[in-house]
Amino acid sequence: DARVTQTPRDKVTEMGQEVTMRCQPILGHNTVFWYRQTMMQGLELLAYFRNRAPLDDSGMPKDRFSAEMPDATLATLKIQPSEPRDSAVYFCASGFEGLAGEQFFGPGTRLTVL
Amino acid sequence: KNQVEQSPQSLIILEGKNCTLQCNYTVSPFSNLRWYKQDTGRGPVSLTIMTFSENTKSNGRYTATLDADTKQSSLHITASQLSDSASYICVVTSGTYKYIFGTGTRLKVLA
Numbered sequence: 001d002a003r004v005t006q007t008p009r010d011k012v013t014e015m016g017q018e019v020t021m022r023c024q025p026i027l028g029h030n031t032v033f034w035y036r037q038t039m040m041q042g043l044e045l046l047a048y049f050r051n052r053a054p055l056d057d058s059g060m061p062k063d064r065f066s067a068e069m070p071d072a073t074l075a076t077l078k079i080q081p082s083e084p085r086d087s088a089v090y091f092c093a094s095g096f097e098g099l100a101g102e103q104f105f106g107p108g109t110r111l112t113v114l
Numbered sequence: 115k116n117q118v119e120q121s122p123q124s125l126i127i128l129e130g131k132n133c134t135l136q137c138n139y140t141v142s143p144f145s146n147l148r149w150y151k152q153d154t155g156r157g158p159v160s161l162t163i164m165t166f167s168e169n170t171k172s173n174g175r176y177t178a179t180l181d182a183d184t185k186q187s188s189l190h191i192t193a194s195q196l197s198d199s200a201s202y203i204c205v206v207t208s209g210t211y212k213y214i215f216g217t218g219t220r221l222k223v224l225a
Contacts, residue, residue, distance in 0.1 A: 004157075031211070033213075041217075042203070042215055042216070042217035042218060043158075043203070043215040044215075045213060048211055050211075055211070056211070091157050091158075093157070097210065097211065102148075102160050102163065103160075103213075105157025105158050105159070106157055107155075107156060107157055108155075108156075108157055
């Protein structure tokens, strides 16, 4: 049963600390997305990768956020330094590119920055 | 500005009843429209997808409609069950990968 996995599932940290979230996309998928979800904003796209290359990270605060795909089985989202306003659930999704390309979401990482 | 609006924000119904959720969009260019179901604490799961030429798509008790002229979609749930309690998110794809998300409708089904 192929699925997207994310670690950690929950993270509590103090303001100013570095946070790294990891995602393992479904084997064979060529697109990876990072989303942030809050009660007020809903789902916001942070970054989009195709064939491991970053194509769109316009939704990401560049000064503190960074996203990478060191290989086809791992995507990372890093926040340094973290701030309380970064508290949210971060979802990773993977899929096939195309007009009807469906995204398969991971379970999310719930981040709380104190 | 590309936008997806959903209504109502929240809805409470009794088990066994039907309900309809609405999605209005102003997105150009339009590629397709999806409805996702998101259970509490989980990631969204796709229910249906419709392209410009499709005006109805069913997935079990879920039936989605699309009116491309008025830029409206609806998700109809028949004979609701407790497990239907979730958030339902309408997502419009613009071009190849621009996904515009609605803020969702929270549905609560009571026994």
